[in-house]
Amino acid sequence: MIDWVDPWRGTADHGGPVTPSxxxxxxxxxxxxxxxxxAVSLIRVSGPQAVAIADRVTGGRASRAEPRQAVRCRILDAAGATLDDGLMxxxxxxxxxTGEDAVEFAGHGGMLVTREVLSRFLACGAIPAGPGEFTQRAFFxxxxxxxxxxxxxxxxxAQTSLALRAAREQMEGTIxxxxxxxxxxxxxxxAHVEAYIDFPDEDIDPDTGRALCDRLDRVSAAIDRLLATADQGRILREGVRTVIFGEPNVGKSSLLNRLLGYERAIVSEIAGTTRDTIEETVNLGGIPLRLIDTAGVRQAGDRIEEEGIRRTVRQIESADLLLEVADAGLPRPLLRPADVPEDTRHLLILNKADLGEHADWSGIEAVRISCQLDQGFDRLEAVIREALHLGSGEWGDHAVAINARHQACLARARQSLAAASAFLEPPADTELAAIDLREALDALGEVVGRVDTEDLLGVIFSSFCIGK
Known part of the structure; x- marks a missing residue:
């Protein structure tokens, strides 16, 4: 196991938490x-001097307060004048x-009064917390x-109910x-493998080797089940990149506005109105859809429109879901407005279906809608859910979803386990198997922070907001 040192405490015991001086x-x-x-602002203080600093700020109320019970108190400036009156x-x-002494003061939520109260705590000995530093101390x-x-x-x-559910499961320690x-x-x-290493005259017999491999196979299966949630985790955290594309004047911006429920994009009969991509997020059955409205694809009329079309093509190449919009009343184009990657989920949407449908579209599988009359959107939502496999059978029972960091660590562990299993097959090479098993342990340890580096922790906690 790798020992590590964080910036403000001693050496960890086998990568575990330590109590700082x-x-x-x-x-x-x-x-x-x-x-x-x-209405209310909350100031949080944590560290060995938290109570002493709060005493200076409140005239000695903190050290006399019963732990975990809110008491009314005043925050006093250096001259003894009241800065705020609230609950501590x-x-x-x-x-x-955080695992340390901590004090929380709930006062009035004005920006100036909050700033003055925080400044008073800082003047009495506290230092400003960095992003995620309270949670980081809870981890340490x-x-x-x-x-x-x-x-x-x-x-x-979390932006949706499913993302919230997955976050709660993760906070409860499921992963x-x-x-x-x-x-x-x-x-x-x-332990079994190293026992054989300690006694080199003893070889692993086939039955023991198979039993050890079976145990590793069960671990590998458990890791595979976690790895299978990686795509779900990405969708829950980042949303489904849903690109709306098509020729000019087919109703792409109207579709975006209808899905959002408000007028976000400018709608005009003038071709080329949308020159750049527009991105907004909508909640579809607990899954965030990152809707991206793009410029209509045609022969560009100027350099600005040409750049907009280039951006449309780039968005199509990186999409999770493509919504191709066409005018139901016009002939079917001989060619698609843009190439669609083979492995991308793709839906054809025929807009303006209320005005009649051209014969070219007869028998073509598509979702018929009318943005003008708000028709067909229930069907469109159902088809999108089906395309993304958002049924309860696939998502309703999944409360665990790993992130990209977990995925990388678990994939390394899975690879090391496969190598270890191969070395345990007759004739077994116990020393090489032990090396791979230790690598698997290190990779899994990184998931929960048993072994880690200061740089990795810095990256993770820097994404937090200050005060958390």
Whole structure:
């Protein structure tokens, strides 16, 4: 196992959490509510001096307060004048979110008063918290594993009910628990292998080798089940890149506006009105669709329109779902407006169906709609759900969805396990098998933060908002 050192604490024991020295751990403070004017703002303070600093700010109220009980108090400036009047809650470590002593003050939500109260905490000894630093301390102090810490950010950024559900499962430790179970099973196999290494005169007999391989196969199957959720995780977190394309004046912008429920794009009979891509997100049955309206594809009339068409082609190449829009009343084009990648989900939508349909479209599989009369959109939604496999059978029972970092770690572990299994086949090479098993352990350890690097932690927690 790799030992590592974080910027403000001692060396970890086998990659696990350690308790920092109070003299070397600063006390941090930040506004934990969203910026702007609101009814209430929350200021969070955490660290070994949190209560002492809160005493200076409140005239000694913090040290006398019962832990985990909100009490009314005033925030005082250096001259003893009142800056704000609100509720303070003291959390004594380790029974706090961060595992340290922490204080939260809920006051009035004005921008100026909030800034002055935070400045008072900073003047009394706290330092400004960085992005995600409270959650990072919770991780370092063993309150969360790394997957749970990432689940905090997923919960904050969730745009749909399914994304929210997956984030809750991750915060409850589902991914971490399954990863640790797989890791423990590998540790058992490694113990057997290393026992044979310690006694070189003993060879692994075929029955023992098969039994060990069977155990690794079960671990590999569990990892495969987690890897199978990677695409779902990407869709839940990033949304389905849904590109609306077609010739000019077929109703692409009208379709975008109807799906959004408001007038986002300019609709005009003048061809070439849309010169650039327009992107908005809509919730479809718990899945975010990132709708991208593109410029109509035709022979460009000027350089600006030509650039818009080039951008349309790039969007089509990177799409998860393509909605090709055509005018039902016009003849079917001999060629598509743009090439469609073979492996991309693609739906044909015939707009203006209320005005009649040209004979060329007879028997063609498509969704018939009318943006003008708001017809056919229930059918369109059902077809999109079917194309994305959004039925309850495929999504309703899946509350776990790994992210790209988990996927990379699990894929490495899976590859190492396959190599270890090969080395356990007769004639077994126990030393090479042990090397691959340790690599699998390290890869799984990275998922939950058992072994990690400072750079990786910095990347993960820098995506958090300040105050979380």
């Amino acid at each position: 109070e003299s070397h751990t600063p006390t941090i403070a930040a506004v934990a509510t969203a910026p702007g004017v609101g 809650t003291v959390f004594r470590g380790p029974r706090s979110f 102090n063993g309150k969360l594993d790394l997957t749970q810490a990432e689940g905090v950010m997923d919960l904050i950024s 971490g628990r399954r990863t640790i179970e797989a890791r423990d099973e590998i540790l058992g196999v490694l």
